[in-house]
Amino acid sequence: MPGSRQRPLLVVANRLPVSRGPEGWRASAGGLVTAMRPVMDRVGGAWVGWDDDPEGVPSRVDDFACDLHPVRLSDEEVAGFYHGFANRTVWPLFHDLVAEPVIDRAWWRCYQEVNHRFTQATVEAAGQQEQTPLIWVHDYHLMLAPRMLRTELPDAPIGFFLHVPFPPPELLGRLPWRDEVLQGLLAADAVGFHTVRYRDNFVRSVQQTFHGVNALGDRLVLPDGRQVRAVAHPISIDAQEFAELARSEETQRELEEISEQFAGRRVFLGVDRLDYTKGIRHRLQSIELLLERNPELRSEFAFVQVAVPSRDDVEEYRDLRTQVETEVGRINGRFTEPGHDVPVHYLYRGVSREKLAAYYRLADVMCVTPLKDGMNLVAKEFVTVQAATGGDGVLLLSEFAGTALEFGTDVVRCNPFDVEGMSLLMEATLGLDPADRRARIRRMAEAVREADVFRWVEEELDAVERSHLLP
Numbered sequence: 001m002p003g004s005r006q007r008p009l010l011v012v013a014n015r016l017p018v019s020r021g022p023e024g025w026r027a028s029a030g031g032l033v034t035a036m037r038p039v040m041d042r043v044g045g046a047w048v049g050w051d052d053d054p055e056g057v058p059s060r061v062d063d064f065a066c067d068l069h070p071v072r073l074s075d076e077e078v079a080g081f082y083h084g085f086a087n088r089t090v091w092p093l094f095h096d097l098v099a100e101p102v103i104d105r106a107w108w109r110c111y112q113e114v115n116h117r118f119t120q121a122t123v124e125a126a127g128q129q130e131q132t133p134l135i136w137v138h139d140y141h142l143m144l145a146p147r148m149l150r151t152e153l154p155d156a157p158i159g160f161f162l163h164v165p166f167p168p169p170e171l172l173g174r175l176p177w178r179d180e181v182l183q184g185l186l187a188a189d190a191v192g193f194h195t196v197r198y199r200d201n202f203v204r205s206v207q208q209t210f211h212g213v214n215a216l217g218d219r220l221v222l223p224d225g226r227q228v229r230a231v232a233h234p235i236s237i238d239a240q241e242f243a244e245l246a247r248s249e250e251t252q253r254e255l256e257e258i259s260e261q262f263a264g265r266r267v268f269l270g271v272d273r274l275d276y277t278k279g280i281r282h283r284l285q286s287i288e289l290l291l292e293r294n295p296e297l298r299s300e301f302a303f304v305q306v307a308v309p310s311r312d313d314v315e316e317y318r319d320l321r322t323q324v325e326t327e328v329g330r331i332n333g334r335f336t337e338p339g340h341d342v343p344v345h346y347l348y349r350g351v352s353r354e355k356l357a358a359y360y361r362l363a364d365v366m367c368v369t370p371l372k373d374g375m376n377l378v379a380k381e382f383v384t385v386q387a388a389t390g391g392d393g394v395l396l397l398s399e400f401a402g403t404a405l406e407f408g409t410d411v412v413r414c415n416p417f418d419v420e421g422m423s424l425l426m427e428a429t430l431g432l433d434p435a436d437r438r439a440r441i442r443r444m445a446e447a448v449r450e451a452d453v454f455r456w457v458e459e460e461l462d463a464v465e466r467s468h469l470l471p
Contacts, residue, residue, distance in 0.1 A: 010133040015028075049070065071114075080110030088101070093175060096167065103176060136158075137149070148184075179210075192460050206220060237452065266364045267365075270368075271308075288327075298335045366394070384449075393441060412429055
């Protein structure tokens, strides 16, 4: 991070960067929080986010130099803004209609109101800084906030980063309020996306929706002469931290435990939130075909699926859980040999970071096969952990994950909609040369190290500052 940056930073995101644990409040373990910590330590700042703790969130926690500004939401606002418009309208629409978006005007009105609430909290937080902060708004929950903030704080540098895909114009056009969403984003000085494809989708949507917008490189020149940068900066992980985690004593102890459990078996691994975009059912169907074609594998194979609970108070997610668990039961019922362990191990829960790293080390094949994914950091975590311990695991990666554009031909690339084709690729991974696998892992891990999460922050904030200086 350039040492010349002195302006305080004000992050605006759906969630606050802290969580309550057995020993009290602490900074969350997410990548964005990890990346923000050194910036906040140097220049100071604040964070605006939803407070969903019934007892309230403190204004500061000990290990994060950041003032916290909570936004309290009623049950009705959570239902309309978060579970409704954000996750049943925008989420499926921006993920290529993997599920049908629900168009509900009451949800839209709630989304507008909550974006206004976040804006007011941000204006209040900005007023408590010694100088005008750089405001960095995050993700699909708050796409109207940049425009609202521009009205209230016309001189503030404002950035926005979208953590999910941005759809092509023909899909965005299905949203009755696409104009308002685009206008909201265009009020930022810089709008960031994971990939060039998502950025280009945004640019084409703006040009098809509004007349007189010119694209000059990464700049959009609006009819009033104002310029907005549309940039592609893929988010990443703290590669050094994950490499150290891979070699830690606790991870080694976890590895010894699960290695004993899966001794003598080829281990395939999936780690996902339980979300319909992640392709878990398709993956299980491919596993079923693999075992159907190769009876000799049934006692020599294990597939571990870690499914982290997600939005289980939404009907579509409850239905997905039932479908996944039905698939697991059917596969285990068909292929479990007498006296042997089941082929599919399904964990409907989160696991500790050390156990997760142990699973990454153990896996012969990592299955990252979403139907659509903005980036996918699991793939980056896997190759980093494997490389840090001399591993030769294979990364089976969906061509529809943003990460696929960074790893090129070193991954085994698949189309998760082609269940049989993915099954054949799974089979092929078992015959890859170990030296070749190890070399691929090293190259992918190096790519992650060169473009880690700290570089992502630097590029994003620099884009906002440079754009803010444009006429």
